Amino acid sequence: DQQVKQNSPSLSVQEGRISILNCDYTNSMFDYFLWYKKYPAEGPTFLISISSIKDKNEDGRFTVFLNKSAKHLSLHIVPSQPGDSAVYFCAASANAGNNRKLIWGLGTSLAVNP
Amino acid sequence: DAGITQSPRYKITETGRQVTLMCHQTWSHSYMFWYRQDLGHGLRLIYYSAAADITDKGEVPDGYVVSRSKTENFPLTLESATRSQTSVYFCASSDRSGPLAKNIQYFGAGTRLSVL
Numbered sequence: 722d723q724q725v726k727q728n729s730p731s732l733s734v735q736e737g738r739i740s741i742l743n744c745d746y747t748n749s750m751f752d753y754f755l756w757y758k759k760y761p762a763e764g765p766t767f768l769i770s771i772s773s774i775k776d777k778n779e780d781g782r783f784t785v786f787l788n789k790s791a792k793h794l795s796l797h798i799v800p801s802q803p804g805d806s807a808v809y810f811c812a813a814s815a816n817a818g819n820n821r822k823l824i825w826g827l828g829t830s831l832a833v834n835p
Numbered sequence: 836d837a838g839i840t841q842s843p844r845y846k847i848t849e850t851g852r853q854v855t856l857m858c859h860q861t862w863s864h865s866y867m868f869w870y871r872q873d874l875g876h877g878l879r880l881i882y883y884s885a886a887a888d889i890t891d892k893g894e895v896p897d898g899y900v901v902s903r904s905k906t907e908n909f910p911l912t913l914e915s916a917t918r919s920q921t922s923v924y925f926c927a928s929s930d931r932s933g934p935l936a937k938n939i940q941y942f943g944a945g946t947r948l949s950v951l
Contacts, residue, residue: 753938764925764942765878810878814938821866821885821929821938822893827877 724748725813727826735834740798742829744811747792751813755823756785756796759808768809769796801833838862841926841943849951854913856946858926866929867909868940869893869901871922878925884909916950923947 726745734740752773757765771778771785771794778785784797798805811826839860848854858867869881880893882901890901898920900912913920927940
């Protein structure tokens with residue numbers, strides 16, 4: 722049973738447009754959410770995160786929105802650039818127990834076309 | 836080099852052989868993790884460690900052994916490799932902080948293992 726779901730395996734957008742990547746979760750104990758970006762033949766790299774006490778976090782072109790009632794978060798990339806083409810993973814954690822484990826979605830492959 | 840490094844980057848072995856994948860981090864992070872990535876499964880946790888000499892199973896531990904005698908090293912051993920263990924393996928580390936800590940994990944570049 723997947724606790725973190727990324728229902729779109731792939732997404733294609735035009736350069737300069739907005740990319741919206743979605744993530745749903747089922748465990749109400751999750752209190753911290755992270756987005757990672759992964760290029761081929763490299764490890765995932767941390768992109769942006771949000772605590773459950775917030776509903777928005779922004780870092781440059783990247784904004785993450787959290788809707789706790791819907792158990793849904795989204796990553797907005799504006800404007801999208803060809804270098805953003807990568808696989809994006811959503812991950813969640815529950816700090817209770819303090820084991821630092823992350824629960825991962827399956828990823829969404831983003832292609833930004835020039 | 837600072838950061839987290841995995842070796843080897845690529846490995847081909849035969850079924851039944853023992854293989855050890857190495858992971859070394861220079862940050863003195865308390866937590867370390869081993870994942871495997873397969874098509875359709877995303878990242879699956881194999882084992883993790885909260886500190887030296889403390890390890891625990893993840894989601895898919897069968898067929899794997901880990902040890903952590905030093906904080907900076909977390910080797911993963913496949914005792915008798917099987918074809919189903921063909922995968923890309925990632926090591927990650929995370930710092931110990933308070934209850935509202937950002938559980939950011941930092942990843943190595945991965946090891947691509949093929950078991951023939």
